[in-house]
Amino acid sequence: MAWLFLFIGGLFEVGFTISLKYSENFSKLWPSISFFICISLSFFFLNKAINNGLPIGTSYAVWTGIGAAGTAIAGMIFFKEPAALWRIFFIATLIASIVGLKFVSGGE
Numbered sequence: 001m002a003w004l005f006l007f008i009g010g011l012f013e014v015g016f017t018i019s020l021k022y023s024e025n026f027s028k029l030w031p032s033i034s035f036f037i038c039i040s041l042s043f044f045f046l047n048k049a050i051n052n053g054l055p056i057g058t059s060y061a062v063w064t065g066i067g068a069a070g071t072a073i074a075g076m077i078f079f080k081e082p083a084a085l086w087r088i089f090f091i092a093t094l095i096a097s098i099v100g101l102k103f104v105s106g107g108e
Contacts, residue, residue, distance in 0.1 A: 069098070
């Protein structure tokens with residue numbers, strides 16, 4: 001269950017970064033509200049993962065990795081950021097590292 005909490009927290013991290021972009025320096029109400037909801041839920045689920053047996057170092061690395069990879073992919077989809085071969089390669093490497101941490105870490 002801890003890994004599920006961590007994955008959900010990582011998705012909410014992607015949500016808060018996208019909301020941050022749409023909030024335009026917190027000048028737009030609904031994206032700003034979305035940011036604060038997503039960031040709160042992201043940290044809530046990170047905390048749940050840690051308190052359910054995952055090591056804090058692994059949890060933080062995976063959580064930020066999901067957020068980084070997810071935000072980079074979302075940037076390519078929603079904000080027309082470049083999808084160059086090397087960029088995609090390194091995002092895939094990051095995702096492979098996250099999967100590798102899952103297999104070599106303790107916890108559930």
